[in-house]
Amino acid sequence: MNVLRFPKPPSSDERRYGEKLPKRLALAGGLLVLMGLGACSERDPADEDFLRRASAFTPLQPASPDETMPLPDLEAAAELGHRLFFDQRLSGDGTISCATCHDPEHGFADPRPLADGMGQATRHAPTLLHVAHHRWFGWGGKADTLWSQAIGPLESAHEMGGHRLALVESFFRDETYADLYNKAFRTSPQISRFLEPAEPGEQRLSAQEATALWPDLDPSDQNATHGLLADSAKALAAYQRKLVTGPSPFDRYVEALAAGESTEDIPFGEAERRGFELFAGKARCFVCHSGPFFSDGEFHNTGAPPLHGGEPEDPGRYRDGKLLQADPFNATGEFSADREGQTAERTRLLKIGSEQWGEFKTPTLRNVDLTPPYMHQGQFETLEAVVAFYDTLENSVGASHHQEQILQPIGLTEAERADLVAFLRSLTGTPVPEKWTQDPFP
Ligand code: HEC
Numbered sequence: 001m002n003v004l005r006f007p008k009p010p011s012s013d014e015r016r017y018g019e020k021l022p023k024r025l026a027l028a029g030g031l032l033v034l035m036g037l038g039a040c041s042e043r044d045p046a047d048e049d050f051l052r053r054a055s056a057f058t059p060l061q062p063a064s065p066d067e068t069m070p071l072p073d074l075e076a077a078a079e080l081g082h083r084l085f086f087d088q089r090l091s092g093d094g095t096i097s098c099a100t101c102h103d104p105e106h107g108f109a110d111p112r113p114l115a116d117g118m119g120q121a122t123r124h125a126p127t128l129l130h131v132a133h134h135r136w137f138g139w140g141g142k143a144d145t146l147w148s149q150a151i152g153p154l155e156s157a158h159e160m161g162g163h164r165l166a167l168v169e170s171f172f173r174d175e176t177y178a179d180l181y182n183k184a185f186r187t188s189p190q191i192s193r194f195l196e197p198a199e200p201g202e203q204r205l206s207a208q209e210a211t212a213l214w215p216d217l218d219p220s221d222q223n224a225t226h227g228l229l230a231d232s233a234k235a236l237a238a239y240q241r242k243l244v245t246g247p248s249p250f251d252r253y254v255e256a257l258a259a260g261e262s263t264e265d266i267p268f269g270e271a272e273r274r275g276f277e278l279f280a281g282k283a284r285c286f287v288c289h290s291g292p293f294f295s296d297g298e299f300h301n302t303g304a305p306p307l308h309g310g311e312p313e314d315p316g317r318y319r320d321g322k323l324l325q326a327d328p329f330n331a332t333g334e335f336s337a338d339r340e341g342q343t344a345e346r347t348r349l350l351k352i353g354s355e356q357w358g359e360f361k362t363p364t365l366r367n368v369d370l371t372p373p374y375m376h377q378g379q380f381e382t383l384e385a386v387v388a389f390y391d392t393l394e395n396s397v398g399a400s401h402h403q404e405q406i407l408q409p410i411g412l413t414e415a416e417r418a419d420l421v422a423f424l425r426s427l428t429g430t431p432v433p434e435k436w437t438q439d440p441f442p
């Protein structure tokens with residue numbers, strides 16, 4: 001039996017306050033409910049009931065700090081990460097950056113169903129908005145920290161086709177990078193490998209050039225490039241932690257209603273509210289899309305049919321969970337600053353069994369309206385299509401003994417489907433500050 005496999009039925013408290021919420025948050029949620037009850041003399045019982053349930057889904061608190069990457073200057077790291085995120089020089093052919101697939105104009109997701117970088121990928125590039133709230137990264141959870149997730153794309157042939165060397169090159173040649181690096185990490189990168197004789201056609205720094213940039217460089221450290229790669233990934237993570245949107249109409253509506261304030265100006269009307277009731281009730285979406293992040297952070301097989309038909313071929317969690325455990329950059333490894341902490345422990349205890357074949361991570365639904373197409377292959381072009389799928393489970397695939405028992409055809413009316421979609425559309429927050437969405441290389 002795999003202890004991490006969802007779902008175990010939530011306790012009534014968990015259900016009320018959202019699964020696995022920290023205590024403090026649960027208290028805040030409780031307070032909201034109490035405030036609601038306090039004013040009950042004037043409030044409609046239907047509103048009270050709505051508030052009680054809605055408080056499990058709002059507000060979204062900031063992600064907790066990542067103990068595996070405590071950096072001396074997170075702001076400088078975020079700025080460094082911001083540059084790296086948009087820097088096409090990091091890719092093999094100099095045309096692709098993270099922003100190519102995680103498009104800031106498209107909720108930091110990819111408008112194309114399948115990512116296409118240096119070669120066609122088999123999965124869709126998901127949104128990076130609020131990404132730091134995830135417990136596992138990638139559709140199959142190949143990474144256990146946000147920073148280690150970035151190491152893959154930096155080197156994967158499918159994605160950027162870049163190379164550690166190219167990364168370090170850009171550090172050497174660009175003084176802005178060198179400055180930000182020194183500020184963020186209060187140390188100089190260990191870069192001995194770049195002092196070795198270059199392959200034909202490859203440029204390397206002379207020891208003199210390098211020590212001019214980083215006076216306390218240790219040219220004897222064999223692990224140099226790995227360290228720099230991990231640091232760059234951590235800077236990218238510091239940047240991605242900035243990719244958060246403000247309150248959505250749903251958040252604002254619940255807050256105003258709880259405070260007894262007018263909700264008139266908030267674009268959250270009867271349809272959205274009926275949609276929420278379906279979401280948190282009969283349609284059972286909340287079972288997996290739970291809590292203020294609208295994700296239980298775990299993996300499920302929804303049976304969504306593959307993009308190009310046929311039988312599903314992607315093992316999902318089954319493969320990626322094993323890759324994670326073998327990854328030298330995971331939270332238990334030498335580049336993690338918290339090798340005995342909670343994140344590392346979760347990875348160490350992870351048991352992957354064949355029942356996880358074809359499971360994918362529950363995505364957040366915050367800002368979901370911004371990021372079509374949907375699912376791990378971008379199989380569905382619209383939210384209407386996603387809801388229609390859940391409603392009927394038509395064309396659902398996957399071996400029957402692997403299939404989630406939770407998912408059953410719902411039997412919604414056309415109007416109910418529209419309400420559910422209206423609710424999903426009310427989860428779009430105010431935009432990420434422009435400072436972080438702009439390309440720093442005009
Ligand atoms: C060629 C397209 C492409 C590029 C370039 C790319 N990614 Fe991705 N990204 C993807 C795909 C596809 C996935 C899903 C991967 C998986 O499930 O294994 C993904 C997943 C992620 C995730 C996990 C999100 C989640 O919800 O779990 C993060 C974080 C991420 N990418 C960050 C980055 C960063 C940082 C860069 C630049 C260093 C980058 N990506 C470059 C396509 C891309």
Ligand code: HEC
Nearest residue numbers: 283285288300304360361362363374375376386390404406
């Ligand atoms: C059994 C758990 C489970 C339940 C119940 C569930 N979902 Fe999902 N949901 C998932 C998983 C897992 C994915 C990703 C599936 C994939 O990529 O193949 C997903 C994907 C989605 C997406 C696509 C998001 C994106 O960014 O690609 C939407 C929208 C969505 N679900 C809405 C709903 C709604 C609405 C309901 C209720 C009718 C619901 N879900 C019920 C687990 C669940």
